[in-house]
Amino acid sequence: MSAQIFYDALRKGFGPSVPHSRDLGIELTRIDGEGAEGRLPYRPEFLGDTERGLIHTGVVTTLIDSLCGVALLAHIGCPARVATLDLRVDYLRPSRPGPDLRCRAECYRLTGQIAFLRASVWQEDPAAPVAAALAAFMRTGHGAHKAGLEGVLR
Amino acid sequence: MNLEEARRRVREQRDGSALLEVVPYAAYLGLRIESVDSSAPVLKLPFRPSLIGNSSLPALHGGVVAAFAETAAMLHLLLVLDEQRVPKSVDFSIDYLRSAHAEDSYASCSVERLGRRVAQVQVRCWQSDPARPVAVARAHFLLAAPDGEAAPADA
Numbered sequence: 001m002s003a004q005i006f007y008d009a010l011r012k013g014f015g016p017s018v019p020h021s022r023d024l025g026i027e028l029t030r031i032d033g034e035g036a037e038g039r040l041p042y043r044p045e046f047l048g049d050t051e052r053g054l055i056h057t058g059v060v061t062t063l064i065d066s067l068c069g070v071a072l073l074a075h076i077g078c079p080a081r082v083a084t085l086d087l088r089v090d091y092l093r094p095s096r097p098g099p100d101l102r103c104r105a106e107c108y109r110l111t112g113q114i115a116f117l118r119a120s121v122w123q124e125d126p127a128a129p130v131a132a133a134l135a136a137f138m139r140t141g142h143g144a145h146k147a148g149l150e151g152v153l154r
Numbered sequence: 155m156n157l158e159e160a161r162r163r164v165r166e167q168r169d170g171s172a173l174l175e176v177v178p179y180a181a182y183l184g185l186r187i188e189s190v191d192s193s194a195p196v197l198k199l200p201f202r203p204s205l206i207g208n209s210s211l212p213a214l215h216g217g218v219v220a221a222f223a224e225t226a227a228m229l230h231l232l233l234v235l236d237e238q239r240v241p242k243s244v245d246f247s248i249d250y251l252r253s254a255h256a257e258d259s260y261a262s263c264s265v266e267r268l269g270r271r272v273a274q275v276q277v278r279c280w281q282s283d284p285a286r287p288v289a290v291a292r293a294h295f296l297l298a299a300p301d302g303e304a305a306p307a308d309a
Contacts, residue, residue, distance in 0.1 A: 018207055018215065019203060019204055019207070020218055021217075023204040044178065045179060045181070045182040048179045048180075051239060051240070054242075058221025058224045061220045061246065063217070065220060083253065084250050085249070085250060086247065086249045087216070088245070088248075090245045091242075091243045
């Protein structure tokens with residue numbers, strides 16, 4: 001399967017095979033071997049602090065986890081089974097209601113079994129991120145080529 | 155409803171839903187306060203199909219488990235302390251120990267450090283067997299600054 005066909009399949013399969021990402025409203029905006037980008041339009045139920053008017057950091061974390069998974073599969077370049085080992089997020093600025101949350105994730109080291117990813121989330125200015133994250137993933141099991149797209153996203 | 159009123163309803167009337175009204179995202183996830191015992195609250199995330207991240211296994215979305223742990227830590231602080239504002243997340247880290255199945259999840263927390271401005275909270279998440287956690291997490295929160303002092307993360 002050519003890389004571009006796989007990226008297109010990832011984009012199309014993301015909604016149907018990842019119900020919670022679809023429920024939140026995450027849209028993939030760019031996928032290639034270098035990384036993945038997505039956006040999440042604001043909804044009032046994302047608020048974690050109504051007094052200050054701040055988006056809950058759990059929304060940001062979920063966006064990061066989702067994009068890291070897609071970025072890893074894109075980097076591998078073919079269907080594979082992967083699972084998050086750990087994830088660490090620094091909340092650099094508050095996320096405000098209104099603008100989309102935007103995320104970029106990339107795999108910066110892939111071994112036979114483990115992958116290391118980094119991600120950044122911003123609203124209007126990529127140079128003023130609201131969160132920075134590092135994650136480690138594990139490739140689970142072999143026969144990954146047999147895994148349909150249903151089985152490749154966690 | 156303000157935070158003080160919500161906390162009073164939780165503590166006196168054992169009405170866990172009061173606190174969830176002040177955190178809309180907790181209500182979006184469907185989170186519940188299972189035990190309102192203010193020394194050791196237990197948070198519950200009832201299973202719903204919209205929480206799934208992998209429909210072929212099926213498994214909960216890794217982000218859902220993380221967001222649940224994070225929200226549990228925040229609600230824990232609101233329950234056990236007398237904060238007048240929602241604590242601000244500084245950082246968060248989670249280790250996934252097992253796949254989280256399509257079933258109800260629980261979380262309990264402990265405050266391992268409580269300073270004047272920062273609290274460190276440990277979170278443990280499990281499903282059917284409390285002895286087999288699906289994830290452990292930790293978080294730092296910035297507490298409301300004492301009077302007259304600006305909180306460092308106020309941008």
